[in-house]
Amino acid sequence: MSRSLPFALAPFIFFSLLLVAISPFVGAFDAWDGFSLSDEGVVIITRMRLPRAVVAFSVGGILATAGLVCQTMVQNPLATPTTLGVSGGAALGATLVILFGLSLPLSSASSLGAITGAALISFLLLSLARIVERAPSGQIVLIGILVNYLVASLILFVQSIADPAALSRIVIWLIGSIPPLSWVEAVILMAVACWMFTRIWYRALSLNALALGRDAAASRGVAVQALERSLMISMSVGVGAAISACGGIGFVGILEPQVCRRFVGSDFRRLTPAVFLLGGAVVLAADLLGRIIYPPFEVAAGVLTPLIEIPFGLFLLIRGWRYQS
Numbered sequence: 001m002s003r004s005l006p007f008a009l010a011p012f013i014f015f016s017l018l019l020v021a022i023s024p025f026v027g028a029f030d031a032w033d034g035f036s037l038s039d040e041g042v043v044i045i046t047r048m049r050l051p052r053a054v055v056a057f058s059v060g061g062i063l064a065t066a067g068l069v070c071q072t073m074v075q076n077p078l079a080t081p082t083t084l085g086v087s088g089g090a091a092l093g094a095t096l097v098i099l100f101g102l103s104l105p106l107s108s109a110s111s112l113g114a115i116t117g118a119a120l121i122s123f124l125l126l127s128l129a130r131i132v133e134r135a136p137s138g139q140i141v142l143i144g145i146l147v148n149y150l151v152a153s154l155i156l157f158v159q160s161i162a163d164p165a166a167l168s169r170i171v172i173w174l175i176g177s178i179p180p181l182s183w184v185e186a187v188i189l190m191a192v193a194c195w196m197f198t199r200i201w202y203r204a205l206s207l208n209a210l211a212l213g214r215d216a217a218a219s220r221g222v223a224v225q226a227l228e229r230s231l232m233i234s235m236s237v238g239v240g241a242a243i244s245a246c247g248g249i250g251f252v253g254i255l256e257p258q259v260c261r262r263f264v265g266s267d268f269r270r271l272t273p274a275v276f277l278l279g280g281a282v283v284l285a286a287d288l289l290g291r292i293i294y295p296p297f298e299v300a301a302g303v304l305t306p307l308i309e310i311p312f313g314l315f316l317l318i319r320g321w322r323y324q325s
């Protein structure tokens with residue numbers, strides 16, 4: 001398995017590195033002066049576009065990996081942080097921070113608010129799922145959708161009582177875009193993404209068993225409740241950090257696990273890194289496309305990710321691809 005892993009991931013690694021390599025040179029400003037970089041171009045590439053690429057890739061990897069975890073735990077391919085309300089909980093926590101003017105996104109207070117919101121919704125869903133433990137997965141997803149609508153209503157309530165300045169910041173932030181963060185903030189977010197990925201990848205064998213069902217996993221010696229708590233903690237921290245940084249970038253994490261299974265199989269030792277790489281590449285591609293689709297303005301990545309993934313998902317359904325949980 002260890003020898004075949006690099007070969008299985010080679011297309012995902014190549015595509016990701018290609019996007020990261022071209023991202024600093026895509027944008028309204030031409031950094032080149034003839035055949036050399038201007039001084040201003042060097043600053044824009046090294047201090048703005050490269051950190052932005054790191055942020056976009058980290059956010060996409062976090063959301064896609066969280067989608068894989070949700071689908072595995074709930075045993076339903078429709079389960080993602082967005083459909084289950086985890087992303088909404090993170091957005092609500094960060095929105096409350098913005099409302100009360102405590103900080104700007106990705107500062108400590110905003111990140112703490114988003115992580116707290118994501119964790120509360122995650123453990124609420126986990127508790128509700130255990131109450132209806134023998135219910136079909138579709139019912140658990142329905143519970144998540146109802147929780148998501150509840151959180152969305154609370155966000156609308158916050159917007160309705162916000163002053164014009166805070167309301168403007170909340171609306172722009174909820175659209176979901178990749179902000180021009182510093183290298184320090186980009187590295188922090190990348191570290192969170194790597195931490196979340198490592199914790200989940202380390203439990204790949206347990207996830208292989210959990211994918212067969214909670215009873216099957218328990219019969220194989222997996223401590224299911226402890227595993228679920230660990231996964232929820234990892235997902236809450238990752239999704240909270242991603243949402244606090246970039247806002248409501250949705251529809252990432254539902255298709256990536258399905259696509260990657262066709263290329264690398266269902267073994268989580270291969271599947272988890274493939275999903276992380278593909279999710280990062282999708283968000284980075286959406287950010288790059290947003291820079292060139294309507295110059296000199298930029299279209300937010302949160303607007304383009306559904307426009308990229310939904311047609312592709314419809315194509316897969318028309319072609320008869322069978323979704324798996």
